[in-house]
Amino acid sequence: MGWVLLDRLLLAWGLYFYLPPDLGAEGAATIPLRLPNTLILGTITVFGLISLLVRFFDAALDPWVARMSDNFSSRFGKRKPFMLFGAPLFAFSTLAFFMPPSPEASMMNAIYLAFVWLSFFVGFTFFVVPFTAWLSELPETSPLRMRLSIYKAYGQLIGGAVVMVGAPYLLQLFRNEYARIDTQSYQSAAIGIASLALALMVISIVATREKNTETSVASFGADNNAKALKNEDRVAASGPMIGWRALWSLSEMRLYIVASTSMWFGFNTVAVVAPYYVTVLMQKPEAAVGQVLALAFLTSAIVFPFIPRVARSLGRAKLLAFSSLAFALLLALLPYALQGSATSMLVFAALGLPMSVLLSVPNSMLSDLAHLLSVRFEQKLEASVFACQSFAMKANLGLSQMIVATCLAYGKSVTNPFGVVLTAWVGAGILLFSALVFFRIDRRAESWGEWCF
Numbered sequence: 001m002g003w004v005l006l007d008r009l010l011l012a013w014g015l016y017f018y019l020p021p022d023l024g025a026e027g028a029a030t031i032p033l034r035l036p037n038t039l040i041l042g043t044i045t046v047f048g049l050i051s052l053l054v055r056f057f058d059a060a061l062d063p064w065v066a067r068m069s070d071n072f073s074s075r076f077g078k079r080k081p082f083m084l085f086g087a088p089l090f091a092f093s094t095l096a097f098f099m100p101p102s103p104e105a106s107m108m109n110a111i112y113l114a115f116v117w118l119s120f121f122v123g124f125t126f127f128v129v130p131f132t133a134w135l136s137e138l139p140e141t142s143p144l145r146m147r148l149s150i151y152k153a154y155g156q157l158i159g160g161a162v163v164m165v166g167a168p169y170l171l172q173l174f175r176n177e178y179a180r181i182d183t184q185s186y187q188s189a190a191i192g193i194a195s196l197a198l199a200l201m202v203i204s205i206v207a208t209r210e211k212n213t214e215t216s217v218a219s220f221g222a223d224n225n226a227k228a229l230k231n232e233d234r235v236a237a238s239g240p241m242i243g244w245r246a247l248w249s250l251s252e253m254r255l256y257i258v259a260s261t262s263m264w265f266g267f268n269t270v271a272v273v274a275p276y277y278v279t280v281l282m283q284k285p286e287a288a289v290g291q292v293l294a295l296a297f298l299t300s301a302i303v304f305p306f307i308p309r310v311a312r313s314l315g316r317a318k319l320l321a322f323s324s325l326a327f328a329l330l331l332a333l334l335p336y337a338l339q340g341s342a343t344s345m346l347v348f349a350a351l352g353l354p355m356s357v358l359l360s361v362p363n364s365m366l367s368d369l370a371h372l373l374s375v376r377f378e379q380k381l382e383a384s385v386f387a388c389q390s391f392a393m394k395a396n397l398g399l400s401q402m403i404v405a406t407c408l409a410y411g412k413s414v415t416n417p418f419g420v421v422l423t424a425w426v427g428a429g430i431l432l433f434s435a436l437v438f439f440r441i442d443r444r445a446e447s448w449g450e451w452c453f
Contacts, residue, residue, distance in 0.1 A: 002199070004156050008271065010097060011272060015404070034105055055121065056398060062387040069082050079134065087201040087205070129383055146364040160271075164274065168289045169290055262430050268396070270427070274289055274293060277420065317441040318442040324434040373385055
């Protein structure tokens, strides 16, 4: 849960902190604009360009860290040394994100943001890539991996709720002497959340007992699932990019990554733009962000226990496809639903349904696929497989934040909210594409093996 606090803090409030909306004279926010609000080449904001470049540069670390982690061995464990290096860098760079050197919009802030954001993702990679490999290594069977995915989803849900629901209340707690939210309010909230996150990450490292993870086909019951994979070549161990290319050559891996990252684009849209939906479209203060998002998190928490049974009866790929469709419909309707208090609450609560599937099912599919690939190639590939997803997720998040920032350039004020509305339409379109790809995976499930079901 610790790393989720840091990730969601930047996802939910990073863009808002550097490019706050214009709420008018009576607006609740008093934080200044910190980056030049100009479009590069007429389409890309400074924030969007930094986000995209930093994430693509950092994504190049994923295969190296994953391969080193898969092949590493020490008396402290296979994954833990990487995580112990990443955790403090991850936490302190998150805190530094909210402490730009200049109180005004300037290129100095842009350069500072690029450096701090890069440090953030280096820490993220060194902690999260080895951590996610445990999802495939620690459980011994596919049902146990599904159960662990649900537990992990609960952790992500709680971490997301602490930031996205709790942070607005922290901002109110740290108001200035004029009872207004200002820069120091954000910095004080960041100190509290980053400190909690670092403590939780260290506890997870110390408390988890790594085991001897010799790959076996026993947990899949038969060899035919492993033989369903089309690539007959072993993943070469002579360099990280060799194994990386071999994994990406599998059509199963490519389709899964495309579908899951497209669905995450929709979640990122809601997470990044939620403060704008509430403060601009609903014309409510920042504290109301926590109130409306609490409904989505509550719905997800109620639905989580039923997901394994639904996934078994319907199939995981098909469940994700229908969830993407529902997500797209709700996101497309969101700008119109926010015009009324009752309908806005209903739509935000309904968003918890596809969100619960997104937080739990993809990880169980990928953990089964990681185990299956390790069996097939007779090598430790858990971290490498999850690093493929991490690479795509970072590229997707950088691209989504760039697109969102560009949309907001066309209007993020109470008098001109067109850019805010546009983000919902773009997110809905990409979610429809995600549903089509998941339906394609479902049609191939019989020949691809157990990991699809």
